[in-house]
Amino acid sequence: MKQLVVYFSHTGENMINYQIKVLTKGNTEVVAEKIAALTGADFFKIQPTVPYPTTYIDCNNVSRVENETNRCPDIINPLASIADYDVIYIGFPIWHRSFPAIISKFIRSYDFSGKTVMPFCTNDEGGFGTAEMELRAILRNSNVKNGLAIHGSKVHESDDVIAKWVIK
Numbered sequence: 001m002k003q004l005v006v007y008f009s010h011t012g013e014n015m016i017n018y019q020i021k022v023l024t025k026g027n028t029e030v031v032a033e034k035i036a037a038l039t040g041a042d043f044f045k046i047q048p049t050v051p052y053p054t055t056y057i058d059c060n061n062v063s064r065v066e067n068e069t070n071r072c073p074d075i076i077n078p079l080a081s082i083a084d085y086d087v088i089y090i091g092f093p094i095w096h097r098s099f100p101a102i103i104s105k106f107i108r109s110y111d112f113s114g115k116t117v118m119p120f121c122t123n124d125e126g127g128f129g130t131a132e133m134e135l136r137a138i139l140r141n142s143n144v145k146n147g148l149a150i151h152g153s154k155v156h157e158s159d160d161v162i163a164k165w166v167i168k
Helices: 027-039 056-069 101-108 131-138 152-157 159-167
Strands: 003-007 012-016 019-023 042-045 087-093 116-123 148-151
Touching: 003 027, 012 056, 012 152, 027 042, 027 087, 027 116, 027 148, 027 152, 027 159, 056 101, 087 101, 101 131, 116 131, 116 152, 116 159, 148 152, 148 159
Parallel strands: 003 042, 003 087, 087 116, 116 148
Antiparallel strands: 012 019
16 A cells, blocks of 8 residues: 655744744644654655745735635646555645645645545644545545644644554
8 A cells, every 4th residue: 555645834934822933844744754754655745836935924915815816826846646646644734724725736636536535734723624624525536534633832742643643
C-alpha cells in the first residue's frame, strides 16, 4: 500500500494562543514530517507560485480575497499523478474556518476516486471548522477518514496523538 503525505504550511507570522508568533517552519509542516516519519510515506509540500505574505494581517487579507472570489493559487511543480497512491494524508492550517484555497486547487487537480484520504490540520481555535465536511463533499468518490486536528501550540508535543491517529 503506497502512501503520500501532501500538505500546505505557512511560515512567518502565525496566530498561536491568540498571539502572533514568527515561525521558521509552519505548524502543519511539523505534523506532516511526523506523519511521514511514522508511515514511510512519500512527501509533497504544496507551494503557491506566488508566495503568501509572511505577515499575519497581509496573509489573512489575501486568503480572505481568495475565499470571496473563489480564486485558487497555482502550485509550483505539481505532482504528475497520484494514481500510484492508495492512502493520501492531506494537511493544512485552518484559515477562515476551513482549508486554504491552495488545498482546493490541489484536490481538484487530481482524481481521488477510490483513494483513502486522511485529513489533518493545525489551528488556533476550534478544530477543523467546516474543512472536514467540505473535504467530504469535494472528495465524494474517495474514502475520507476522520481527521486529526492539532492546536498550533501543541505540534511539537503531539507525537503520541499523531501515532494513535495514523494507526487507526
